Amino acid sequence: MRANAWGYVFGEALRSLWRNGFMSLASVTTVAICLAVLAIILLVAVNLQYMASFVESQVEVVAFVDGSVDRAATRDLEARIEALPGVREAVFVSREAALERLKEQFGEHRDLLAGLEDPEANPLRDSFEVRLAGAQYAAAVAGELERMDGIEEVMHRQDVVDRLLAITQAVRTGGLVLVALLAAATVFIISNTIRLTVYARRHQVGIMKLVGATDGFIRWPFFLEGLMLGVLGAAVAGAAAWMGYDLVVETLTAAIPFIPILEQQPLLGNLMQLLLVLGAVIGAMGSTVSVRRFLRV
Amino acid sequence: MRANAWGYVFGEALRSLWRNGFMSLASVTTVAICLAVLAIILLVAVNLQYMASFVESQVEVVAFVDGSVDRAATRDLEARIEALPGVREAVFVSREAALERLKEQFGEHRDLLAGLEDPEANPLRDSFEVRLAGAQYAAAVAGELERMDGIEEVMHRQDVVDRLLAITQAVRTGGLVLVALLAAATVFIISNTIRLTVYARRHQVGIMKLVGATDGFIRWPFFLEGLMLGVLGAAVAGAAAWMGYDLVVETLTAAIPFIPILEQQPLLGNLMQLLLVLGAVIGAMGSTVSVRRFLRV
Amino acid sequence: MIEFINVSKVYGETVALLDVNCYIDASELVFLVGPSGAGKSTFTRLIYREEVPTRGAVVVDGVNVARMRRREVPFLRRKIGVVFQDFKLLPDKTVFENVAFAMLVTGASRREINRRVPEVLEMVGLADKHKAYPHQLSGGEQQRAAVARAIVNEPRILLADEPTGNLDPDTAWGIMELLLEINRLGTTMVIATHAQQIVDALGRRVIALRDGQIVRDQLQGVYHAR
Amino acid sequence: MIEFINVSKVYGETVALLDVNCYIDASELVFLVGPSGAGKSTFTRLIYREEVPTRGAVVVDGVNVARMRRREVPFLRRKIGVVFQDFKLLPDKTVFENVAFAMLVTGASRREINRRVPEVLEMVGLADKHKAYPHQLSGGEQQRAAVARAIVNEPRILLADEPTGNLDPDTAWGIMELLLEINRLGTTMVIATHAQQIVDALGRRVIALRDGQIVRDQLQGVYHAR
Ligand SMILES: Nc1ncnc2c1ncn2[C@@H]1O[C@H](COP(=O)(O)OP(=O)(O)OP(=O)(O)O)[C@@H](O)[C@H]1O
Ligand SMILES: Nc1ncnc2c1ncn2[C@@H]1O[C@H](COP(=O)(O)OP(=O)(O)OP(=O)(O)O)[C@@H](O)[C@H]1O
C-alpha cells in the first residue's frame, strides 16, 4: 500500500471508532472487563502455583545416622546426600540438639528426661533433615538414603507426602483449567462483541464493495479498528489489574505476614504484555474475520 | 393488554429471535459463557468457604484437669465445658490414654517411658480436648476454661489460631470479592451485548414509533426477547456447570479422598435457580433499558 | 384540520422552514410542491411530529402538536397515515407484516387484519408480493407497500411524501386515483410531489415552497406558477 | 461495450429477466423504461455484478462478468459509475467523504480528491452541503449526492437507476443535462427511468422491459409505444 492508503487506513479506523461512539465504547468496555477478569484469575492461579510449590518445598525426609559413623565422617555424608538428585539441602541435627528439641516438646515434663544429658545415656541418634527440591522427589530420595552407607534408618511418611502432593496437584490443575476456560471465554466473548459491531455495519461494507473497494481496502481499517479497541481495552484491564494486585499484596502481607505471594515485578510487567498482545490479536482477528463474511457482495 | 396483544408480544419476540439469528446466537452464547464462568467461580468460592470452615473446625483447646478432681466429677466438668458458648464438644482424655499416646509418639524409644505404667508414677494429667464451633471462639473459650474450677491449665496457642484465622479469612474474603467482581462483570457484559443487538435495530424501533406504536408496544417484545435470551443462556450455562461439577467432584474425591467438598445437592439446584433468575433479569432488563434510548422519536 | 402558525424550523445552520402560515381544512387535498430542499418533507414531518418546530405552532385536529406530551404522540400518529419519502419499511418483516403492523399498533384483531391487509395490498397491486421482504422488492414495489401501510387504517389525515417518485406513469396514476378515492371519502391529504403532470391534470390546491417559505397557495393550482 | 446474451434472472419464484438479448455500444445512451417490477434494476445490477445471471452471459468491455473471478470484480466496478435507486450512501460519512470514497478506492491522491470532489458537488448543486451526513439531506439532495459519486471518477460506463425520481422537474433537467454532457464526452450510459417527459424530449435509444422481457428497442424512441 502506498502512503496515501496508509493515511486512509488510519484515518478511517479512527473516524469509525469516533463516529460509532456507542459501539466503540461497548466493545472497549467488554474487552477491558473480560481481560481484567482473565488477569485476576491468572494472578490468583499463578500465586496458587507459587504457594503450592512453597508448601511442597517444606516436605523433608529425615535420615538417622548409623551410630558407628563418627562426627568427622558426617561432613562427608552430608556432601553425598546433597549430591542426590532432588535434594535441596541437608541439615545436620546432632543427637544433643535432638535431645534439646525433645525437652522443649516435653515442656514442664522435661524432668522425665533428666539424666539423659550424659552422652552415654542419650538414646537419640544423629540425623539429617533433608530438604527437597520438590515433594515429588520424596520417595526417590528416601530410597537412595536407605541404600546409603552410614544411614541407619530413614523416616519418611509417603502417605503424608502423597496427600500433600494430591492437594497441591489439584490446586495446580484447577488453576490451569480455570485459566484455560477463562481464556477461551475471553476470546469468545470479545470476538463475539466485535462481530456484533461489524454486523451492525454490514450494509456499509456492502456499499463499499459496490463502489469498487477491494476486500483489502475495506478490511484494513477494520483490522486496525479492532486492534485499537483490543489494545485500549487491554490497557484499561492491565491498569486495573496492576492497581488491584498492588492493593491485594499490601492488604494480604499486612494481614498474613508469612504468606507466600509473588512480588509485583516482573509478574505485572509480563501480565501487561500478555494482555496487550491478547487484546491486539483478538481485536484485530475478530474484526477482520467478522468483516470477511460481509465482503461477498 | 388483551389476549391479542399478548399473542403479538410472544409471536414478535420469537420471530425476532429467529430472524435475527446471528445476533440471537451471539447473545445467547455470550450470556451462556458469562454465566458459566460466574457459576464456576461461585462453585469454587463456595467450596473454599466450606474448606475454610472445615479447617477452622479442627482447632481445639486442651484443658488439663486439676489433680484434685476425681473421675466422677469430670462428668460434671465435661457438661460445664460443653455449656460454654462456642464449644462444640469436649472429649475427655484420661492420663492413661495420654500416656499411651506418648508412647506411640516415642515409637522405638518407648522403653524410655517404662515404669510409668504404675498409676502413681504417671506424671501426666487428665485433660479435655475441647472442639470449637469456630476458630474465632478459641481465645474466649480458653479464657473461660482458665477461670473454671477444676481446670488447672489451658493449652492454647493463640498465635497459631490467629495465623489460621488470617488465612481462612483471606480465603473467604478473596472468594467473595472474586464472586462480586465477576457478578458485576457478568451483568455488564451481558447487558452490553444485548445493548448492541438492540442498537443494531434502533432504526426499526424508530419506524415503529413513527407508525404509531406506543413505547410499551415496542418494549414488551424486546423485554420478552431479552428474557428468553437470558434464560436460554442461563440454562446452557447451568447445564455445563452441573456436568462440570459432577466431573470435578468425582475426580477430586478419587484423587484426594479426605478433601472437604460440598455435595452436588442442594448446591447445584440452588445454583441453577440463581443462574436462571440472573439470566432472566439481566436479559429482560438489559433489552428493555437499551430500547428505551431509541424510543424518543 | 391542520394549521401552521408562524412556523419556522431550523437545523443547525439550515433554515428548512421560515415563518410558514397556512390552514388546511378537513377533507381537503393539497399538493406541496417546490424545488429539492425547499422544505416539503420538513413540512410533513412537523404534522406527525417527527420533528418539532423551532418556533410557532402546528395545530392538528385542534391540538398544538409541538406542545403535545410524549405519551400522546402515538395516538396522534394513528390518526395520520404517512407515506415516507424513503419508505421506512421494517426490513425484517414481510410486506404483509409491515402493513399489518400499522393495524396491530391500533389494537386491531387478527381477524380484522387478515381481512383488511390483503384488500389493501390488492389495491396497490402487491397481492402477489405479500410474503416478500422489503429487500426483495423493486423500488416501485417498496413505494406501493409504503402506500398500503399508510392507508390501511383509513386515517383521518394522509401525508404522502413523493408517493409516486419510483413509479412509472401508469402505476403512478393508479396510486393517485386510489388516493383521490380515499380523499373523496373524507380523508384530509397533503401530498408532497414533483409529478408535474399529475398536479397540472388535477387542478387541486397547490402550496408552493421555496427556501422554506410559502411562495404560492392556489386553490385550483398547477405545478409551475404562470 | 455491454452485451446481454440469452440472459435470464430468477429470484426464487420470481422471473425478473427472461431471455434478454441486447447490445449497447460504447458512448451510447440508452433509456431503460417499463412498469414497476419489469426488471430494470435487475438489468443494471447484472452489469456491475451485484447479481449474477441465472442463465446466459453479460459481457462488459469484452469480459463475461458472470464468470469473472471475485478478485476482479472491484476493478470492473471502478470502470462503472452507478446511481443506485436507493442511493446507497454511507450513513456515517459526510457528502464529501461519500463522493471522495469512490475516488479513494481507485487509489487517487488527496490532492486530486480535494480538487475533484468540490467540482463535482458544484455540478450537482450540493456545494453547500458537503459537510452534511446523508440523514441530514432532503431526498433530492441524497439523490444528487449519489449522482455525484457515480460521476466523480469519470467512468467509462454510467448506470443510473431512476436518477431523477426525487427531483423537481427543473433540478431533474439540470441533472439530465449533466449526464448528457458526460455522455457526449464518451461515457456509455444506461438510465432506468420513469421520467416520460425527459425520455420523450430527448428522443434517444429506448429499451422497454415488461415482465422481464424486452418488448421494444427503439433507436430514436419515446417513453410509450405508439
Ligand atoms: N436532520 C437535518 N439536519 C440538517 N439539515 C436538514 C435535516 N433535514 C433536512 N435538512 C435540510 O433542510 C432543508 C429542507 O429539507 P426537506 O427534506 O424538507 O426538503 P424537501 O423539500 O423535502 O426536498 P426534496 O424534494 O429533495 O425531498 C434541506 O436543505 C435539508 O438539507
Ligand atoms: N432479491 C430479490 N428477491 C426476490 N425477488 C426480487 C429481488 N429483487 C427483485 N425481485 C423481483 O424481481 C422483479 C424485478 O425487480 P426490479 O427491481 O428489477 O424491477 P424494476 O424494473 O427496477 O422496478 P421499479 O421500477 O419498481 O424499480 C420484481 O418483481 C421484484 O419483486
Ligand SMILES: [Mg+2]
Ligand atoms: Mg423531501
Ligand SMILES: [Mg+2]
Ligand atoms: Mg428499480
